[in-house]
Every structure is written in structure tokens, then in C-alpha cells.
Amino acid sequence: MFSYDKMLQYPVRIKNPNPKYAQIIASQYGGPDGELGASLRYLSQRFSMPYPELKGLLTDVGTEELGHLEMIGTIMFQLTRNLSYDEIKRSGFDTYFVDHTTGVYPTAASGFPYTAASMQSKGDLIADLTEDLAAEQKARVTYDNILRLVDDPDVREPIKFLREREIVHFQRFGEGLRLATERLDSKNFYVCNPGFDDNCGCACAQ
Amino acid sequence: MNKRDAAMKKLQAAKFALLEWHLYLDTHPEDLEAIAAYKRLEAKYNVLLGEFEEQYGAVNWLSAPGVAWFKSPWPWDSEVCD
Numbered sequence: 001m002f003s004y005d006k007m008l009q010y011p012v013r014i015k016n017p018n019p020k021y022a023q024i025i026a027s028q029y030g031g032p033d034g035e036l037g038a039s040l041r042y043l044s045q046r047f048s049m050p051y052p053e054l055k056g057l058l059t060d061v062g063t064e065e066l067g068h069l070e071m072i073g074t075i076m077f078q079l080t081r082n083l084s085y086d087e088i089k090r091s092g093f094d095t096y097f098v099d100h101t102t103g104v105y106p107t108a109a110s111g112f113p114y115t116a117a118s119m120q121s122k123g124d125l126i127a128d129l130t131e132d133l134a135a136e137q138k139a140r141v142t143y144d145n146i147l148r149l150v151d152d153p154d155v156r157e158p159i160k161f162l163r164e165r166e167i168v169h170f171q172r173f174g175e176g177l178r179l180a181t182e183r184l185d186s187k188n189f190y191v192c193n194p195g196f197d198d199n200c201g202c203a204c205a206q
Numbered sequence: 207m208n209k210r211d212a213a214m215k216k217l218q219a220a221k222f223a224l225l226e227w228h229l230y231l232d233t234h235p236e237d238l239e240a241i242a243a244y245k246r247l248e249a250k251y252n253v254l255l256g257e258f259e260e261q262y263g264a265v266n267w268l269s270a271p272g273v274a275w276f277k278s279p280w281p282w283d284s285e286v287c288d
Contacts, residue, residue, distance in 0.1 A: 001221075052276040060267070 002063070009067040010161040014078035014154040019093030021150055022079035023109060026096070028146070028162070029072045030106025030114035033138040037119045039065035041135060044121040045128045048195040051183060054125065057176045061132075061169050068162055073104045075158060124193050129177040133170055140166035210262050217258050217265070220251040 028034045042062030049055050080093070080102040088097050095111060106114035119135070122128050143163035150156055185191050192200035207215070227244040234240060255265065263278030264270035270277075 046280075047282055052280070055280050056275060063267075 002066075008071055008074060009064070010071060010158055012071055012074045012078060012158045014075065014152070016152060016154070017081050017083060017087075018079050018091075018152065018155075019083055019087060019097075020091040021152070021155055022076045023091070023093050023096055024149055025072060025075055025079070025109075025146060025155075025159070026105075026107055027109040028139070028142060029069065029076060029104065031108035031110075031112075031142070032115075032118035033135065033142050034106070034108075034114075035065050035069040035072055035139075036106050036114055037116070038135060038139060039063070039069060040116065041119040041121065042132065045132070048121070048123040049125055049128070050194040051125075051180065053179060054129075054176050057172060058132075061172065064165070064169075068165065071158055071162065075155060076104050077102075079155070123195050125180050125195055126177070126189060129173055129180060132173045133177070136166045136170035136173060140170070213254075213258050213262065217251075217254050220247065220254050223247050224251055 030036050039062050042058040042065065046055050046058040046062065049058055083093070083102070088094050096105075096107075099105070108114075120128070120131050122131065140163055143159055143166065146159055147156060147163070150159065181189055184194070194200040224244065224247050227240055227247065231237065231240055231244065259265055259269055264275050265278070267275070
């Protein structure tokens with residue numbers, strides 16, 4: 001089960017509101033490569049993942065992503081405090097404001113609401129871990145793009161931290177994929193699926 | 207029910223009682239009787255958790271990293287390997 005710690009993984013203290021930034025950064029809350037999709041992807045893939053260290057990896061990364069979701073929500077919240085109507089209209093935040101006021105809602109920056117269609121849980125360890133490697137890179141690029149558009153150091157610092165975590169997760173998933181293939185038939189990794197087929201490696205704790 | 211499942215059920219019941227009081231205290235934060243009940247149950251839970259982890263391996267991720275963490279089965283695995 002899950003329990004909550006009343007602390008952020010990395011501090012967020014934004015002095016100057018900026019609704020334009022909030023609208024851009026919203027994509028890492030509910031966009032195609034955002035933290036909500038990331039945590040749901042890993043926490044869902046765990047169930048069919050056969051090996052204990054890979055279940056552990058997906059659990060730990062999926063849980064950390066929930067902490068990242070909280071950081072992005074905090075950034076959005078702090079960027080949208082004390083806004084004037086004029087700021088809302090000039091910044092283009094008005095299209096978000098009309099539906100959500102300044103509530104934090106999972107949507108892509110384009111306005112497309114959160115959809116699980118941008119993630120997979122395939123029930124096959126090679127497919128899932130390969131998807132996870134791509135997902136971390138896509139999130140890393142999104143953070144790089146945010147850093148191209150945002151000047152405020154109060155916003156950049158937590159975003160830079162989150163970007164670095166994508167790189168660390170990519171590294172760990174790469175190691176996870178290596179651990180997975182080491183347990184499979186070295187002549188043909190695809191001869192059976194240990195998440196589905198019987199007698200395809202031990203699915204039990206070692 | 208095997209011994210581990212029986213011990214886990216006790217732990218689940220104790221934690222659920224804590225959660226239920228915590229939830230109640232969200233809307234009744236100054237209920238001293240409820241706070242006292244919470245503290246009694248918290249002490250009981252901590253004893254149960256210590257006993258369980260000693261016998262069957264880590265429940266909390268902070269309790270054990272690495273090999274020690276993998277000793278205990280994952281909660282969705284119905285078969286427990288020896």
C-alpha cells in the first residue's frame with residue numbers, strides 16, 4: 001500500500017507568479033510524457049514483471065514519479081497565485097482558466113486532457129522496459145524544452161532536478177533490461193514470455 | 207491461512223485502524239479521546255511491524271535495501287517461494 005510523507009522530494013519556492021510558465025509546465029503534470037503517465041505506467045507494469053529486482057525497480061521509480069507529480073503540481077500552484085484578469089488574458093492562460101480557474105488539472109499544454117493512450121503496460125518485460133527507456137528520454141526532452149522557454153531560476157532549479165532524475169531512471173532501466181535478458185535464453189530472448197508462459201524462468205523471489 | 211498471512215492480517219488490521227482514526231481526525235482534529243486512541247494503536251502497530259519484519263522481511267522500503275528487500279514476497283504474488 002502507499003503512504004504519504006508531508007515533504008517534497010526537492011524544494012519549490014517560486015516568488016514570481018507566471019501563468020504562461022504554468023500553462024507550459026502543465027504538460028509534465030498531465031501531458032503525454034508527464035509524471036502522471038510515468039507513475040501509472042511503472043506502477044501498472046509491476047504486476048506482470050517477473051523478477052524481484054525489476055518489481056522493486058518499477059515500484060521505486062513509479063513511487064518517485066508520484067513525488068514528481070506533486071512537485072509539478074506545486075510549481076503550477078505557485079505560478080498561478082494572485083493573478084490579475086489582465087495577466088490571465090495577456091498570457092494566454094485564459095483558455096485554461098475558463099475551465100479550471102487556478103485548480104491543478106492533468107492536461108497537456110495543448111489542452112488535451114490526460115489520457116492513458118500515451119502509455120503502455122504490455123505484459124512483456126522486454127517490451128515494457130524498452131518503453132520505459134523511451135519514456136524517460138521523452139520526459140527528459142520535455143524538461144529540456146521547458147528549460148529553453150523558462151528564465152526564472154526559482155522555476156528552473158526544480159525543473160533541472162526533475163530532468164536529472166529522468167537520466168538516472170533511464171540508466172537504471174537500462175540496467176534492468178540487462179538483468180532481464182541475462183535471465184532469458186541467450187540464443188533467443190523472445191522464445192517465451194516469463195510474465196505469461198509457464199516454465200520460462202522462475203518468477204519467484206530468489 | 208499460513209503463518210505469514212495470519213501475521214500480515216494482524217498488521218493490516220492494525221494499520222487500517224490507524225488510518226481510520228487518522229481520517230476521522232482530519233475532520234475532528236481536536237478530539238482528545240480520538241488522539242489518545244490513535245496513540246495506543248500506533249504503539250501496538252509499531253510492535254506488530256517490528257515482529258513481522260524480523261520474521262518475514264521488510265515491509266517498509268526504508269527498512270531494508272537490496273537483497274534484504276527482495277526476501278519478502280510482493281503483495282500481488284499469490285504463491286510464496288521458499
